[in-house]
Amino acid sequence: MAAPLVPCSLFSAAAAANLRSISGSMMFKASLSRQAFVTDYLTDAGQIFDLKEELTQEDDVRKGWTVHIIDVRRVIKVTKRGGVMRVSALVVAGDGNGTASYGKARAEEMSDAVSKAFRKAKANPFYVERYFYPKPLFPGDNTIFFPAKAKVSASKVEMWPGSQFTGLRCNKTVMQIMDCFGISDINVKTRGSRNKTNMVKAVFKGLSSIRTPWEIAAARGLSYREVTYAERRAMNSPTQRNKRIRAMADERRAAERREVLTSLQSDPPTSQLPAAEVEGAAEAVPVLSRWHKSESE
Structure with missing residues (x-):
């Protein structure tokens, strides 16, 4: 005699029927593959510290280089035969004295990818x-x-x-x-x-x-x-800017005075000029008045 169905058994049967109906869908397969990827990634994350410690003990400190593993992820290359899974690593390395570089490489194993990226970083230093x-x-x-x-x-x-x-x-x-x-x-x-x-x-x-x-x-x-940064900031302050403007104005006024004095010294006295040229001497009066006015200022 079959056992009677209880509510728990009915719930399990409904769940099994739903699972059979979605087991063939692409979404279900994608969720399973994503779960497997997360599991592998968490497993690899624990290996990063061991790999970093191994690199530090063997090669980096001996040659004075500091290595930081920035990113490690699994990538899939699609070919005619199917997807080929590899590991991609991004590494930054430097000597702590102004020189550093970064490298990115792929390999089948994580250790090989990190070592390859480290060699690329050392081959292209940046100061x-x-x-x-x-x-x-x-x-x-x-x-x-x-x-x-x-x-x-x-x-x-x-x-x-x-x-x-x-x-x-x-x-x-x-x-x-x-x-x-x-x-x-x-x-x-x-x-x-x-x-x-x-x-x-x-x-x-x-x-x-x-x-x-x-x-x-x-x-x-x-x-x-x-x-320098501090000097440029001081030179661009309002006080320094006003000083530069006043200095430029003073230099311009001094140049005008020198021109007037030079023109006066080069021209002969009006008493030795002909009558036709003496008439134009009146035009110099405004110039001299402006010069005396600027002198008073």
């Missing part, structure tokens, strides 16, 4: 001039010379020099990049897309656009002090 504080409390404290902006795709980055003890005011990705460069104080604001690859490219693009004061001074024919 940034840093501003060191005159009297730092901690030796080596530095920042960038001037503000900078950069945009890559939909990712925008704005950075400003930071005063001493400012620290790294930025997100984790930018903080790892500044650690590779050895920059201790900076303010960075990221806007738009948070794609890590574009964000890394935008940061490097912004740092590459910063020129040193010596380069700017040589291009403009100015001194080093005239192109």
Whole structure:
């Protein structure tokens, strides 16, 4: 005799029928594959720290390079035979002394992808001039010379020099990049897309656009002090601007006086001129009156 159906059994039967009806749908298959990807990603995330520790112990510290794994993800390349799953790694490496670079590579295994990206980063180093504080409390404290902006795709980055003890005011990705460069104080604001690859490219693009004061001074024919951030801010203040305007006005009035004196010294006395030329001497009276008026001022 069959067992009677209870409410729990009826609920299980309905659930099984629903599962059979959706098991053939593409949405159900996609959800299963996404769940498997998340499981694999969480498993790989635990391996990142072991891989980073292994790289640090073997190669990076021995050669003075700091490595930060920015992003690791699984990618699928569709071919005629089907999808080929590989691992893509984005790595930032630097010596902490103004030199850093980034590399992106793919491989079948995570360790191979990270090692390949690290080799690419070391093959294309990038150097940034840093501003060191005159009297730092901690030796080596530095920042960038001037503000900078950069945009890559939909990712925008704005950075400003930071005063001493400012620290790294930025997100984790930018903080790892500044650690590779050895920059201790900076303010960075990221806007738009948070794609890590574009964000890394935008940061490097912004740092590459910063020129040193010596380069700017040589291009403009100015001194080093005239192109520094504090000096430019002081020169553009209202007080300094008014002083420059008054100096230009004084120089213009002095030039007019010199012209009048030169013209008077070059012309002969009116008593030695013919009668026709003496008549034009009356025109010089307004000029002399203007000169005396400017002298009184």
